[in-house]
Amino acid sequence: MDNGASSYRRFLDGDENGIVEIIRDYKDGLIFYLNGFTQNIYVAEELAEETFVKLVVKKPRFSNKSIFKTWLYAIGRNVAIDYLRHTSKTSNAPIEDYQNMISDEENLEKSYIQEEYKIVVHKALAKLKPEYQQVIYLIFFEDFSNTEAATVMKKNNRQIENLVYRAKMSLKSELDKEGFEYEEL
Numbered sequence: 001m002d003n004g005a006s007s008y009r010r011f012l013d014g015d016e017n018g019i020v021e022i023i024r025d026y027k028d029g030l031i032f033y034l035n036g037f038t039q040n041i042y043v044a045e046e047l048a049e050e051t052f053v054k055l056v057v058k059k060p061r062f063s064n065k066s067i068f069k070t071w072l073y074a075i076g077r078n079v080a081i082d083y084l085r086h087t088s089k090t091s092n093a094p095i096e097d098y099q100n101m102i103s104d105e106e107n108l109e110k111s112y113i114q115e116e117y118k119i120v121v122h123k124a125l126a127k128l129k130p131e132y133q134q135v136i137y138l139i140f141f142e143d144f145s146n147t148e149a150a151t152v153m154k155k156n157n158r159q160i161e162n163l164v165y166r167a168k169m170s171l172k173s174e175l176d177k178e179g180f181e182y183e184e185l
Contacts, residue, residue: 008062031048034051121180
C-alpha cells in the first residue's frame, strides 16, 4: 500500500504531479481532521492549505516510520496547534480551555491513527481465505468465544483453535507485506 509516499518521493525528485496527487488524495480528510481542532471549516481549509504549502516549501523528510497519511496529518496537527497558540494570544479565552483542547486533540489523533490501523487490517483481512476471515471476524470483532464461533462455523473447539492460529499467522503475513507496524496481534 503506497499511501502517498511514492507521490511525495516523485515530488521531491522534481515531478510536480506528485504533490497534485497528494493534495487530491488527502485534502478532504485533512480538512475534516483539522476542523476537529478549529471547529471552523473555513479555518480548517486554510490550515490544510498551509500544511500542503509546508510540504512544497520546506520539503520535510518522510522517514517511513509510519504510513504517509499519518505523517501528513501530524504535520497538519502541528500547523493547527501553532494556529491555536497564535490565536490564543489575541483571544479572551482562558489558557485552560486551550490546554484541554490540546489534550482532546491528542486523543483525537490517537483515535484517528487507530482508525487508520483498522482500515489497513480490514484490507489485509479481505485477502485471507474466507474461513480465516470468518473466524477472525467472529472472535476478534464480535467478541465471540471459541465455543460460540465453533457453533456458528459448525466446527469443534480444537478445529477453531487451529483455525484461529492459522488465520492470525496468515493475517500477520499479509500485514508484514504491507509494512504494517503493530504492537500485538
